[in-house]
Amino acid sequence: MSPASAPRRALLLENIHPDAVAGLEKNGYAVETVARALDEDELIARIAGVDLLGIRSKTTVTDAVLAAAPDLLAVGAFCIGTNQIDLASASERGVAVFNAPFSNTRSVVELVIAEIIALTRRLVDKNTGMHAGVWDKSAEGSHEVRGRRLGIIGYGNIGSQLSVLAENLGMSVFFYDTADKLALGNARRCSSMEELLATVDVVTLHVDGRPGNSGLFGEAEFARMRPGSLFLNLSRGFVVDHQALRSHIESGHLAGAAIDVFPNEPRARGDEFVSELRGLPNVIMTPHIGGSTEEAQQDIGQFVAGKLHDFVSTGNTSLSVNLPPVSLTSQDGGHRLTHLHRNTPGVLATINSVLADHEVNIEGQLLGTRGDLGYVITDIGSQYTSDVIGQLRDLPTTVRLRLLS
Ligand SMILES: NC(=O)c1ccc[n+]([C@@H]2O[C@H](COP(=O)([O-])OP(=O)(O)OC[C@H]3O[C@@H](n4cnc5c(N)ncnc54)[C@H](O)[C@@H]3O)[C@@H](O)[C@H]2O)c1
Numbered sequence: 001m002s003p004a005s006a007p008r009r010a011l012l013l014e015n016i017h018p019d020a021v022a023g024l025e026k027n028g029y030a031v032e033t034v035a036r037a038l039d040e041d042e043l044i045a046r047i048a049g050v051d052l053l054g055i056r057s058k059t060t061v062t063d064a065v066l067a068a069a070p071d072l073l074a075v076g077a078f079c080i081g082t083n084q085i086d087l088a089s090a091s092e093r094g095v096a097v098f099n100a101p102f103s104n105t106r107s108v109v110e111l112v113i114a115e116i117i118a119l120t121r122r123l124v125d126k127n128t129g130m131h132a133g134v135w136d137k138s139a140e141g142s143h144e145v146r147g148r149r150l151g152i153i154g155y156g157n158i159g160s161q162l163s164v165l166a167e168n169l170g171m172s173v174f175f176y177d178t179a180d181k182l183a184l185g186n187a188r189r190c191s192s193m194e195e196l197l198a199t200v201d202v203v204t205l206h207v208d209g210r211p212g213n214s215g216l217f218g219e220a221e222f223a224r225m226r227p228g229s230l231f232l233n234l235s236r237g238f239v240v241d242h243q244a245l246r247s248h249i250e251s252g253h254l255a256g257a258a259i260d261v262f263p264n265e266p267r268a269r270g271d272e273f274v275s276e277l278r279g280l281p282n283v284i285m286t287p288h289i290g291g292s293t294e295e296a297q298q299d300i301g302q303f304v305a306g307k308l309h310d311f312v313s314t315g316n317t318s319l320s321v322n323l324p325p326v327s328l329t330s331q332d333g334g335h336r337l338t339h340l341h342r343n344t345p346g347v348l349a350t351i352n353s354v355l356a357d358h359e360v361n362i363e364g365q366l367l368g369t370r371g372d373l374g375y376v377i378t379d380i381g382s383q384y385t386s387d388v389i390g391q392l393r394d395l396p397t398t399v400r401l402r403l404l405s
Contacts, residue, residue, distance in 0.1 A: 006030075008030070008051040009032070009050050010029045010030070010052040010054065010308075011052070013034045013036070013037055013038055013053075013056070013059050014035075014036065014055055014078075015033075017298050017300065017301030017302075019298055019301040019302045020304065021305075024052070024309065027309045043068075044064060047072065048070075050072060051071055052074055052075075052308050053072060053076070054304070056079045061085040066095060067089075073095065074095060074308050074311050075096075076097075076099075076305065077098065078300050078301060079099065079100065080100060080104070082321050085097055087321065090322055091323065094340045094399050097321050098304055098307040100299070103291075104292075104296035105158050106296075107290065107293040107295065107296045108158050109161045111286070112158075112162055112232060113162070115258035115284055116145055117145055118258075118284060119232075119282060120143045120145050120230065122141050124281075141255065145166075145171055146170035146171070147171070147172070148171055148202060149200040149202070150174065150202045150204065151190070151196040151199065151203045152174070152204055153177075153204070154206035154207035154208065155176075158206045159206035162204070162206065163185065164184055167187065173187040173188070174188050175196070176190045194224060197221060198224060200226070200229065201226065201228075202230045202232070203225060203230070203231050204231075204233070204234070205217060205235045205240070207236070208235070213238075213239050214238050215239070215241060217233070217240045217241065218240075218241035219241065222244050223248075223253075225248075228255045230254065230255055232258045233258075234260040234290040235261060236261055237261040242262070246277060249277075249282075249283060257284070258284040259283070259285050259286075260285075260286045260289065260290045261288055261290075262288070314328075314336070314404070315377050315404055322370075323340065323370065323375055324370040324374060326368040326375050327366070328364055328365075328377040331379050334363055334364075334379045335382075336377065336405055337380065337392070337402070337403055338376070338378075339375070340398075341373070341374050341376070341399055342372060342374070342397040343374040347395075347397050348367055348374075351395075352365075354391045354392055355378070355380065355388065358388045360382055360388060364379035389401070389403065
């Protein structure tokens, strides 16, 4: 950690939104920014003495990076995914990892709404025709979305918010989710994907990326969709068989599609985009931009910076992607200990007996576990001695102990 009087240090890479910098500086951090990703060696060279690390998707936080950062308290992934971080190593070292799981939800939902209307009005074909000099005022095949039936597969953050907005446009909403979900507004739950496919005019996928969802939607599912219906996928590329989608568009069974995510996406800007869906009529393709808006970037910056500071100042881990989720309201004027430990029987009793042996009274306490780890936040009213801290730190189960005040 930085010397007692020095401010805590935050290193933010990859052009993270200025609101994150401002938020951390306002809370007293010395923030260094780097506009690009750093490779492993560069990061190792810079990370000693850093308390908070902020990255986006292009910096890899390896075990070697974490080993070179003994003071590191938390890593902020200013994005959604956290595959670029060695989460097991971070947990082993008591480093909390946070991301922004729903900062771009609204952006995705707005794009879905725009695409449903665009496809229902055949705007893609009209626009392509106009650029080719074709003036076609025909209403054939163009519809209002009002009164049409929308089927949402995956009723999580995105699916449920889409449900609300679509209903406000006058659509009838049906959904299917493998988990029990509260139906919002007048939305109706379907008991199977087959039931949903047989019912609706527009099918949109918003499932998560669990391995079991690979190939979720293929020839059999497209065949079950009602003739003339529309298909959208803004969730994960590997969920859909694009060859099957192509044949159902070409046969005229489906009236159109909007696809934002692909099984094989180009790695870098400028690389060729290869897909079975190129050149099809009434098919909108976008380069994985469902969540890419300036508003989402700003929200991610504010949200993750807030989570990092909250963890440093209170020890609270709610929404951490790797540590046990624990959130205890702070009491004025007291002291707080946080103890990350191996999740074995009796740890809490041992901690409390150390405190009791030193006549330290517990004023608030909360324990959470996640896999092999347990995490307990303890508020105490009286001052603690270095002896108490030494004994807690030396427990064989201790992974990391922090004293917050
Ligand atoms: N296109 C983009 O830029 C973009 C941006 C953000 C999120 N996403 C993706 O959108 C998807 C949804 O995001 P979210 O935040 O709503 O996720 P979420 O975890 O809140 O919701 C996913 C829902 O899908 C359900 N589900 C999972 N598998 C299912 C299945 N086989 N059948 C039915 N329901 C199933 C889950 O129970 C859950 O309710 C994710 O895959 C996410 O990666 C894409």
